[in-house]
Amino acid sequence: MFESKRCTIKTFQKSDYVDVKKLYVDREVRKFLGGVRQEGSIEAALREMLHTNDGSFYWAVREKHTDNFIGLVSLDPHHDGTYLEVSYQFLPNWWGKGYATEVVQLVIDYGLNELNLPKIVAETQTANTSSCKLLERLGMELEKTISRFGAEQAIYSITSSN
Template structure:
């Protein structure tokens, strides 16, 4: 378990399925992530996350005061199979208040300092301006853009 100033960040458990599912069916959350997922693919995804490999990490984020579910953050192998990628999804109610910045910054620090990774990457659609700004706010630098999933993607990275 991790703790930030305002959040608890716990390893994803089977008991978190219902909360995390809220992310996969939320139109706003999924706008830049390929759209809402179908019920059967959500179950498969959640099972894969729960039974992930040793180089994949999934955490559920809850705010401290009421322990409300906020979102999900992960570190897992990037498309290049060299680096780990940080990914995040937060429910819209929590957007714009610094929760994602707080948690993503802490996970990047964990990756670089505790896991001793030399580099962490992130990928987001260039059209997703808030996500690009968040990655820059936590110290990640744009590396390049590519076309993937039918849209222009920005690849960001941070090195130790």
């Protein structure tokens, strides 16, 4: 478990299914993530997160004082297979309030300093300017753009200073 100023970040559990499912059916959340997922696809994704054995980490994010669900953050193998990728999905009513910055920074720090990862990557659609700005604010640098999933993707990275 991690704690930030306003959030608790706990390992994803079966008890988080109902809350995390909200992310997968929200049109705004899924706008740059391939669209709303179907029920069977959601269940498969949740089971995979619960029973991961590939070095992945999935955390449910909740507001500290209310225990309200905010979103999901993860470190899991990037599509290219070399480095772990930081990914995040937050419910829209938490957008623009600094929660993602606070939580994603904590996860990046954990990956670089506790897991001793040499590098962490992030991939987002270039059209998702809010996500691009967030990654840049956290010190990640644009490495390249590619076409994947039918859209232009920006690949960002940050390396360990150790």
